Amino acid sequence: MNKILTTTLLAATMAATSAFADTVRLGTEGAYPPYNFVNDKGEIDGYERELGDKLCEIAKLECTWVKNDWDTIIPNLVSGNYDVIIAGMSITAERDETIDFSQEYYPADPSAFLALAGTKDDAVNGIVAAQTATVQASYVNESGATLVEFATPDETIAAVKNGEADAVLADDAYLKPFVEESGGELIFLGPKVQIGGGVGMGFRESDTELKAKFDAAIDMMKKDGSLNELIAKWFDGYQANY
Amino acid sequence: MSLQYCADPSLLHGWQWLSCYLLTPKHQLFYTSFLVVFALLAITAPVVLLLGFAGAMAKRSSFLPLRWFGSIYTSMVRGVPDVIFFLFVPIALDQLVEYARHKIKCPDITAPVYQGSDFIVCAAAKMPTSNADAWVHQLWGFSLAVIAFSIVFGAFAANTIHGALQAVPHNQLETARAYGMSDSQVFRRVHLPQMWTYALPGLSNLWMILVKATPLLFLLGVEDIVYWARELGGAKTSYFEYPHPDWRLWYFLALLVFYLLLTWLSGKFFARLTDKFSVDKSRSKANSIKPTLIGIGR
Structure with missing residues (x-):
């Protein structure tokens, strides 16, 4: 104030x-x-x-x-x-x-994969959601995984919850509260990656x-x-x- | 406006939480944004009607260049997808205005306006200037949107009105002339009043399309109801006072109900209007949606 x-x-x-x-x-x-x-x-x-x-x-x-x-x-x-x-x-x-x-x-903030609890680690090579025009989107694109893009970051998380995507790739700092407050529903998947x-x-x-x-x-x-x-x-x- | 018990949201539960949540200043911005939609409709509808008239008259003009202008206007706008037009017009108009202001207000600057991908005009030429309040910027964006809407829907209205003018039976106009009326008298007393009967179904349809096109405001960066619904509905973590999961479904459902109500009320209004404008009441009641069957004194 x-x-x-x-x-x-x-x-x-x-x-x-x-x-x-x-x-x-x-x-x-x-x-x-x-x-x-x-x-x-x-x-x-x-x-x-x-x-x-x-x-x-x-x-x-x-x-x-x-x-x-x-x-x-x-x-x-x-x-x-x-x-x-x-x-x-x-x-x-x-x-x-x-x-x-x-x-x-x-x-440089490491990027992390977020997924539903129980998802196998190889999901990072499956369908991965990222926000349009982010460094994460181009990383997924080049990694060989299938990229689905969304205009806003919270839509990427919604996509994982709906089962539309296997995982989200985004900045660790953004994803952290979603994992911590999900009551075990959401987890971090695999190692973090350093992009950009x-x-x-x-x-x-x-x-x-x-x-x-x-x-x-x-x-x-x-x-x-x-x-x-x-x-x-x-x-x-x-x-x-x- | 907020309730006494809302001071600490983390202690609230159930309906108390919900009532406080629905009264946050952010929600109040959402509620006021409904006025943006109504303002757009209230300003655009009369302008569209005027443009429609002008366009139809241009198309009927005996002056060839004006006729060309009318035809080019209606066929060009009709042939381009609305969304493309909505994206193009505001940007083009904005840059055009700033370019003109740049030439007038800063004649000393010789550096080109387009430098690579940058569009650079002097500070005084900015529209609005950078020290203007946020609402001025909002208003400017809104005005550009109104212009885009008016141009597009004006072309549709021009076609509808042009068609309706053509649809008035020719022999009636001849009869009027035979009574000794001048051309302008024929137009005002016989042609125009009857035109409405033929134009109304098309215009009411256009109104419905206009109502349903209002969420395009969102596309133009105006903070309208769609913008706030998406913003409020998205999942909120504990960085916010009122954390909640993804509620976009409910917010969009509310918008759906709002638009259904609006179009339903509009439908009722137009049904009445059609009734009023049809001269032969007994026939129009039986066949209110088929204006071709409504005759006059035959």
């Missing part, structure tokens, strides 16, 4: 001083806890919400949040609907061809100045240890070494 008040106050004062102060629009998916999600108040919440607000404060930028579906999150950045992607996006060479990335603000690099913010290739500002802000948070604290808070005590 306090944080929201500060941001509003900050926004109000900045709007007063210069009516044309550039507002930076942060684009996120709002469906990928703990990275980002829409809470019961209807507000964007999660690790990236808190991180994004903090980074804007450090970089002295006025920021607003925009929700956008995952599968069009890159095209809509490029066409200028918002200025930054901050949506649990792994830094990959393929994406780097269309957009630019900041330095990582979350280390760390998680970074996405920018238009022409936006080098904005990217530099956020890079500097991330640097500051890495140096003073506040980034590690934030990660531990949202990712169940996970210790990152920044």
Whole structure:
């Protein structure tokens, strides 16, 4: 609550001083806890919400949040609907061809397979669900398993529960609460796989100045240890070494 | 608006949990989004009717280029799948507006607008500008959707109205002329009033299709009822105050009931309207869905 008040106050004062102060629009998916999600108040919440607000404060930028579906999150950045992607996006060479990335603000998260209890380990080569346009989707595609894609992450889990898919491949941090809260219905299957690099913010290739500002802000948070604290808070005590 | 006992959701059970759950601010956003659907219908329907009239008149015009324009408009929109049109128009319109504003507001910038895959206009040309409130962005997106809907359904309406104008028996118009009425008098007194009888079944059908096409708003990124139903229905883990399994089935069922109610009420309304517009009541009651049988003073 306090944080929201500060941001509003900050926004109000900045709007007063210069009516044309550039507002930076942060684009996120709002469906990928703990990275980002829409809470019961209807507000964007999660690790990236808190991180994004903090980074804007450090970089002295006025920021607003925009929700956008995952599968069009890159095209809509490029066409200028918002200025930054901050949506649990792994830094990959393929994406780097269309957009630019900041330095990582979350280390490479291993991906895990989730399945119904009692599923045999070779299900990872059967029908595997993944969210469209994710690193996991391309991994499954290349692994020889049959890929079924879904627009939102929670549909992939629903697919496993319905028996439509044998397993889901997604970030470990996203799947963890589903397994823990399923009462034994859902399990992790087989070993975890390391796909893609760390998680970074996405920018238009022409936006080098904005990217530099956020890079500097991330640097500051890495140096003073506040980034590690934030990660531990949202990712169940996970210790990152920044 | 929230109830006293809702302070700590983790302690709640049964109907108390449910009542608090259904009153969360997020659910209130869902309830208000029904207004978005009604607003779309309330704005689009009259615009569609106007465009339909304009299109039909253009098609009947004695001025050749106007006739071409009318025919191209109706056949082009009719020949393209709605969804493609809905995806194309808002993006094209958005970029067109921003391009024009860029040329007007920032004439000094010579860098090309299209740089590789980036579409770059100056900050002042952004529509809406980046410091505008979120609701302005929502409204802009909604307006683009309204325009797309109006163009598509306007073309359908133009065809319906054009057909209805053709369907009015020719000898009646001749008779009117024989009575000494001018062309515009014939149109206003005989042609137009009778046209409605022939147009109404087609227009009521169009209304039903329009109602059922409203979830396309979701496709255009407008936060409508489908958006919130999917968002609220998805499985929620303990990161949320009200965790629950996948409930999309129930949310979509609610939407299904909503649309059934809406189309059912619309059907009743149009049945009455058809009744009102048919001149020969005794025949129209017997044959209310066959407008070709409704004559006048024959």
